[in-house]
Amino acid sequence: MNLQNISQSKVAGGWHKQYQHDAKSVNCMMQFAIFLPPNASETNKVPVLYWLSGLTCDDQNFMQKAGAFKKAAELGIAIVCADTSPRGDGVPDDENAAYDFGLGAGFYVNATQAPWNKHYQMADYINQELPALVEAHFPVTEQKSISGHSMGGHGALTIGLKNQQNYQSISAFSPICNPIDCPWGKKSLSNYLGNNQSDWLEYDASQLIKAGCILPILVDQGEADQFLETQLKPQRLLNAAEENGVDLLLRMQPGYDHSYFFISSFIDDHLAFHAKHLKAINDIK
Numbered sequence: 001m002n003l004q005n006i007s008q009s010k011v012a013g014g015w016h017k018q019y020q021h022d023a024k025s026v027n028c029m030m031q032f033a034i035f036l037p038p039n040a041s042e043t044n045k046v047p048v049l050y051w052l053s054g055l056t057c058d059d060q061n062f063m064q065k066a067g068a069f070k071k072a073a074e075l076g077i078a079i080v081c082a083d084t085s086p087r088g089d090g091v092p093d094d095e096n097a098a099y100d101f102g103l104g105a106g107f108y109v110n111a112t113q114a115p116w117n118k119h120y121q122m123a124d125y126i127n128q129e130l131p132a133l134v135e136a137h138f139p140v141t142e143q144k145s146i147s148g149h150s151m152g153g154h155g156a157l158t159i160g161l162k163n164q165q166n167y168q169s170i171s172a173f174s175p176i177c178n179p180i181d182c183p184w185g186k187k188s189l190s191n192y193l194g195n196n197q198s199d200w201l202e203y204d205a206s207q208l209i210k211a212g213c214i215l216p217i218l219v220d221q222g223e224a225d226q227f228l229e230t231q232l233k234p235q236r237l238l239n240a241a242e243e244n245g246v247d248l249l250l251r252m253q254p255g256y257d258h259s260y261f262f263i264s265s266f267i268d269d270h271l272a273f274h275a276k277h278l279k280a281i282n283d284i285k
């Protein structure tokens, strides 16, 4: 079977498990982690929150630091944490091994430029291949929501906005809201997509949201985040949402920085937000 278990630990009455699999979309072995709440079983499938992490992360940062298990167990939602880029021999990296491009920095796009396009197809991996695999092998429903942090917040927003039929709700911590106009975004989008900036627009949440969004969106942002002004620019996303009637709540949180200390302080709110929208669809069925 194209799915290999590499760890499992009981936590909060449920299970944290890591797997690797041969991923077709990104042409390499990929690792992911799943938290299954105690009530998940073949006769009681549960909805899933997909979590996308930020620069330098892999499938473990959120699982080890966010403190999400007890609330997810209580709410009965699974959490899947993906890796942040393709990995392994033959996967190209930034020429200086910089932290903000290449390995650990896939930016959740489908690259069009060589040599990146052979492996860096993270948008398809996250939106298609990973959910199909998870739904085929674990006791989960097709209902899913999407969240993430920083580069992963950008990933959650852009993938959610472009595939609104696939998700029930979107949230983000400290997302890169306008990557076409910040240093992290310009570096990665120009390399992955080329220099024609019109090709970058479909990976910019502040642009995509102008087309509207039927899903509710929750964004938390620390006011003491060192990247707030230079890289993240949440006010631009809020302005575009308000101008286009999108249900987006931006909460500026005084004193919080960019770290997982911030995420762990508000993750329960995000889990409850997603559970409400996932459950609401359950009730309609």
Ligand SMILES: N[C@@H](CCC(=O)N[C@@H](CS)C(=O)NCC(=O)O)C(=O)O
Residues within 6 Å of the ligand: 053, 054, 055, 056, 057, 061, 065, 099, 149, 150, 151, 258, 259, 260
């Ligand atoms: N290494 C970079 C920042 C990288 C960074 O802050 N990464 C965030 C996501 S953008 C993260 O989650 N790091 C891993 C962690 O805190 O566990 C720097 O020092 O400027």
